[in-house]
Amino acid sequence: MTENNEPTLDDVMIPTEEAHPDHKEHAKTPKHLDDSDLESRTEHERNEVN
Numbered sequence: 075m076t077e078n079n080e081p082t083l084d085d086v087m088i089p090t091e092e093a094h095p096d097h098k099e100h101a102k103t104p105k106h107l108d109d110s111d112l113e114s115r116t117e118h119e120r121n122e123v124n
Contacts, residue, residue, distance in 0.1 A: 087122055 107115070
């Protein structure tokens with residue numbers, strides 16, 4: 075954010091993955107993720123935020 079805490083377009087995250095809507099599952103995520111895939115996705119999100 076800027077110094078006066080007003081959001082700008084510089085505060086927007088740029089997506090690094092493409093999502094193709096599928097009405098069968100939420101965000102194309104299978105109902106049951108294995109632990110390694112879930113860990114990988116979590117690490118990716120943490121890196122994007124920090």
